Amino acid sequence: MPVKPRASIGRLAVQFGLAFALAMGVAGGIAFLAARDQLMEEADDALAHESSKLILSGEPNDSASMAQRILERRDNKIISSRGHLLYAPDGRLLIGGFDVKPLPDGYAEAFYRDGTRKWHRGRALTQHLSDGGRLIIVEHSEVGENMREMLVPGILALVIAASITGLAAAWAFTTQIAQRLDRTVKAADAIAQGDLSHRIPTTGLDGIFATQASSLNHMLDRMEQMVRSQRQFASHLAHDLRTPLTRLRGLLHPDQIHEGAAGHEVLDKAERECRSIIAIFDALLRLSEIEAGRRPTAMTPLALDEIITDVAETMEPVIADAGSQLALSAMPSATVLADAGLVQQLLVNLLDNVALHTPAGTRASLALAVTQDEATITVADNGPGIALGERDRVVRPYERGQGARRQGSGLGLAIAQAIMRFHNGALELVDNRPGLTVRLRFPIAG
Amino acid sequence: MVAMRVLVVEDDLAIAGQICHGLMARGYATDRAHSAQAAFDACHRTQFDAIVLDRMLPDTPGIALLGRLRAESHRPAVLMLSALGSVQDRIDGLEAGADDYLTKPFDMAELSARLVAICRRGGRNESAGEDGGDIAVGRLRLDAASHCASLGEEAIELNRKQFSLLAYLMRNADRVVTRAMLLENVWGYSFDPATNIVESNLSRLRTRLAGLGCDPIETKRGEGYTLRSDQCR
Structure with missing residues (x-):
């Protein structure tokens, strides 16, 4: 398998960098517009102030007196940053010194030039005088003009700088993420190659990365466990089949007598071996059928007390034939949502175990207890029981209790366990001192 | 008593042979068909009392053949035979119209006993007690x-x-x-x-x-x- 190149986040870094640059460009533009508005307001204030010094209430405001006032203010050198244009009522220029592009009345943007070829930009206030003359005051703002000239290169510089820092930051960020995810990738590669023991190292991880790694590790633990039990299951199955197949082959061997009464007996034995092989397969299919949970439609409200009584009636003669006894306690009524066929099999399996794996003289009992959210069936006996350390093992497929006869499919308790899981319930093996108690806990739907 | 006539529809030659042999030993008259089409044609030529029908046939699934036979006026009793043995498979077979369902591997005695039972059911010559009477x-x-x-x-x-x-x-x-x-x-x-x-x-x-x-x-x-x-x- 080819070794993958170190993981990178690819386009993500570029996308983040560009988004950052765009955001910076927009922010720069907004800042510029705000500053320009501020400067324009200041220029207009200055124009209003100048106008109030020239157009005086209670004094004649005709062209001639205006010309005189302007010249006075010029002499006093009060007005350095602004210029005045005064037109007589007949359009003659009375006071000038620079060109200006045509202007509307009131405050406006003005373009002017003083002798040079270059047009400047400023603010202007155009007013009509009492005799029909016209006064234009132009305010020159060096800052405003400079700002305007810097606008395009400024924003460009801002965007470029933002792009670079954005890309760098995004790259650094994504590299950090990639390094952390790289551990997951390496673990996945190792697992794909069959090494299920590999885990994602969690040292130095925090936040979502630590959570993700530990959740993946947990999943791997479960998977490893499942694969291990699957392997065990397969090898146990092969072993379990080997025994009856070996006996069968022996019975069919030419050395065996296959004629007459003795031959009949041999064929009967062979037939029994075949049956036990078929029984193993049937139980196996049944187990996988239950575990796959393919029949959710079979779930109906089921009266546990009735089904227990029914199974007890069937199994009492079986246990009696094995030389033991089965007693039934008084049953409270309890209804759970269940698959009747599976619950029958569950109870029959457990009572089969009593008949097959306890000595004659054993006393077994069936009981039912109900609480608000749980119904518990108890199958108890005073037989040899199962040692504490064995209890987890015997519910696994093909694991038999110590001293259990090699009878049955070896799947009885595994099937019982699967049936309880199917019902979202639990199967518990408890010490009955002496003997074994099996508790079957069914949830009661609220 | 006229021997019961059974059509064995099974594509596996060895199994078909065993079934026919076993049934003849028990006094049945048997015919064989190795595909659904052959079985359908045979049903048109001869009136059978029962059909032993394999669920998986090379041309049409056994269940589909059941559907075609159901449309016919005279329908023999059907015992469906299958390697599919889950509870659901069984329910599917019976719902499709089979009278009984037997999972492979099976026993000849089992097959024969079930055939007798479904032929009787089809004949309805004994209705007393079928649904809980004395x-x-x-x-x-x-x-x-x-x-x-x-x-x-x-x-x-x-x-x-x-x-x-x-x-x-x-x-x-x-x-x-x-x-x-x-x-x-x-x-x-x-x-x-x-x-x-x-x-x-x-x-x-x-x-x-x-x-x-x-x-x-x-x-x-x-x-x-x-x-x-x-x-x-």
Whole structure:
């Protein structure tokens, strides 16, 4: 398998960098517009102030007196940053010194030039005088003009700088993420190659990365466990089949007598071996059928007390034939949502175990207890029981209790366990001192 | 008595041969078909009493053939045979119109007993007691209301399982019923118990019937059980 190149986040870094640059460009533009508005307001204030010094209430405001006032203010050198244009009522220029592009009345943007070829930009206030003359005051703002000239290169510089820092930051960020995810990738590669023991190292991880790694590790633990039990299951199955197949082959061997009464007996034995092989397969299919949970439609409200009584009636003669006894306690009524066929099999399996794996003289009992959210069936006996350390093992497929006869499919308790899981319930093996108690806990739907 | 005529629809030659051989040994007349189309044509030529139908055929699935046969006027009883043995597969087969369903690998005795049972069902020559009424075989009577079995003046009460067991055997009097048929029809179990539930319950029933002074249930080794009407006098 080819070794993958170190993981990178690819386009993500570029996308983040560009988004950052765009955001910076927009922010720069907004800042510029705000500053320009501020400067324009200041220029207009200055124009209003100048106008109030020239157009005086209670004094004649005709062209001639205006010309005189302007010249006075010029002499006093009060007005350095602004210029005045005064037109007589007949359009003659009375006071000038620079060109200006045509202007509307009131405050406006003005373009002017003083002798040079270059047009400047400023603010202007155009007013009509009492005799029909016209006064234009132009305010020159060096800052405003400079700002305007810097606008395009400024924003460009801002965007470029933002792009670079954005890309760098995004790259650094994504590299950090990639390094952390790289551990997951390496673990996945190792697992794909069959090494299920590999885990994602969690040292130095925090936040979502630590959570993700530990959740993946947990999943791997479960998977490893499942694969291990699957392997065990397969090898146990092969072993379990080997025994009856070996006996069968022996019975069919030419050395065996296959004629007459003795031959009949041999064929009967062979037939029994075949049956036990078929029984193993049937139980196996049944187990996988239950575990796959393919029949959710079979779930109906089921009266546990009735089904227990029914199974007890069937199994009492079986246990009696094995030389033991089965007693039934008084049953409270309890209804759970269940698959009747599976619950029958569950109870029959457990009572089969009593008949097959306890000595004659054993006393077994069936009981039912109900609480608000749980119904518990108890199958108890005073037989040899199962040692504490064995209890987890015997519910696994093909694991038999110590001293259990090699009878049955070896799947009885595994099937019982699967049936309880199917019902979202639990199967518990408890010490009955002496003997074994099996508790079957069914949830009661609220 | 005219021999029952059975069509065996099975594409596996060895299995088809075994079935035909086994059925002929039991006195049936048999025909073979190796595909659904051949089976359909054969049904047009000959009237069969029953069909042993493999579920998986090379041309059409057995279930589809069932659908085509159902549209015909005379439909033989159908025993479906399959390697698919889950509860759901069984339900699918029966819902498609099969009269019974048998999972491979099977036993000839089992197949034969089930064929007899479904042909009888199809013929409806015995309707009494089919749905819970009183049943009588000879002098042996079974009362559905009181769960009492009686022979002449003597009567005994049976528990529910013994009652159902005896009822099934009486309805199939003089015919072989197998352990699997009893588990399916008396107990309604779809699994194979590890212990011999049938044997233990039957021996209880026989002990109870001995109290009436009759022992009509006979064990046929390797085949099943029969309730003999000539023992109910």
